[in-house]
Amino acid sequence: MKVGILDTGVDDQHQDLAANFDAADSVSCAYGKPDTRAGAWRDVDSHGTHVAGTIAAAKNGKGVVGVAPGVKIASVRLAEPTSTLFYAENTVCGLVWAGDHGFKVTNNSYYTDPWQFNCPDNADQAAIIEGVRRAQEYAEGKGSLQVAAAGNSNYDLANKTTDTESPNDSTPTTRRITNACLDIPTELPGVVTVSAMGSGNVKASYSNFGNGVIDVAAPGGDGSNGVYSTLPGGKYGTKSGTSMASPHVVGVAALLASANPGITPAQLRDKLAVQANDVACPSDSRCTGTTAKNAFFGEGQVDALKAVGATVPPGTYFENTADVAVGDNTTVESPLTVTGVSGNAPAALKVGVNIVHTYIGDLKVDLVAPDGTVYTLHNHTGGSADDIHQTYTVDASARVANGTWKLRVNDNAAGDTGRIDSWNLTF
DSSP, rough: EEEEESSSSOOTTTTTTGGGBGGGOOOGGGGGOOOOOOTTTSSSSSSSHHHHHHHHOOOOOSOOOSSSSTEEEEEOOOOOTOOOOOOOOHHHHHHHHHHHTTTEEEEEEOOOOOSSOOOSSHHHHHHHHHHHHHHHHHHHHTOEEEEEEOOOOOOOOTTOOOOEEEEEOOOOEEOOTTTTTBOTTTTTTTTEEEEEEOSSBBBBOOBBOOOOTTOOOEOOTTTBEEEEETTTEEEEEEOHHHHHHHHHHHHHHHHHHHHHHTTHHHHHHHHHHHBBBBOOSOTTTTOOOOOOOOSTTTTOOOOOHHHTTOOOOTEEEEEOOOEEEEOEEEEEEEEEEEEEEOOOOOEEEEEEEEEESGGGGGGEEEEETTTTTTEEEEESSTTTOEHHHEEEEEEOTTTTTSEEEEEEEEEOOOOHHHHHHEEEEEE
C-alpha cells in the first residue's frame, strides 16, 4: 500500500526513510507539470521529510519510528524552490498524480497559495476552488483519501470574518470574507480536516478549529514540545503545527487501510471517525459542540492501536508524559506508579526515555526502583548531540514490580538545559 506525501519533497536517502521509499511513483509537480527525473522529488526545505518520518519512518533501531512503519511512501513535491509556495497548478498536478498512481492516502500539510482563503465571488479564486476540487474528486474516484492540515492561525473556520494573510506572494491586505471562502484543500468535500493537539488533551495554541469543519485531531506539538521526526541529510529534529498533526492521521489511515483491503475512501473516512477517542471541550467558549464531536477536536484524537484492533495488555505498560525541567547543575526526578503487576519486575524490563536536551554529554540518567535500587541508563555519553529518544533494557527481576519507580536525570554542567518529555515502563 502506498501513501503520497504532497509537500516540499522528501529526502529519500535518509536512513529512516530509504527502505520504505517508492522512487518509481515519486515526482515533482512544481510549476504544474510532472517532472519524473531522478531526484526531482527531493526536499527543497525540510517540511516534507519531517512529515514523511511521522508517517512511515522504518522500525530499524535508528532515530524514530513512524505511525505506520511498514507502508510505502512516495514524494510528490508541490513546493517551488526558493519560495516553497504551493500554487494551484502544482496542487492539481499532485492530486491527479495521486489518483493515477494508486496512492491509498495522501498527506496535504499546506494551503494552496497565494490565498489563505479562496472566495467564489472572485473569478480567479473561484477557478482555484473549482480546479483543485475537480482534482481531489478525481483522486478520490481512483481510490485515494486526502488528509489535510487545518492551518495554524488559531482561526475559527466555521465563522470566517477576515483574511489578513493573503496574498502571501506579494503584499497581504485585510479583506472581509464569509464562510463561502475556503481554505484549500482542507475544506474541500471529502478531505479529512485535522486539528492539532498540544501536550495533554488540549488544542494546540495555534491550531485552527471549527464546529462541523474539523474531522479529527492528532498531536502537533506546541511551544517547546514539538514533534520529533526525520530531517534532510540523515538528521532529526522537532517541528510543531497542524502540518505535524496531519501525518499522524495519515499513518492511522494507512494502518486502517492495511487491515481492511479494498476499503473505499468514504469507508476509510468513517473508520477514522469511529476509532477516534472522544475529547471533551475545555472551558473555552470557542469550543462548541459535544464531547463526541466538537469544534476543537472533531470526532476526537486518532488512535493507532485501536485502528489495528489491538489493545494494551492490562497492567503491563505505564507512562508519565508530564514535563520535568532539567536545569543546569541540577538533579530532577519523574515518578511513575506501577500497580496491578504481580511479583517481581522482569529480567528484560523495557524503559522508554524521551529527554529533550541540547547537550546529552552533560547528563546522567538513572532508573530508580521502588526500593531505591539504581540502574544507570545513560552516563555522560553522546557529547554535544541533542536529545535522548531510546528504549533501554534492565534486569530488574530482583525488585518488586509494584510501587513508585523514578527516572532520575542529573545535569552536571552549565550552558545547556532541557526537560524530561516523557518516559515509560513495559513489564
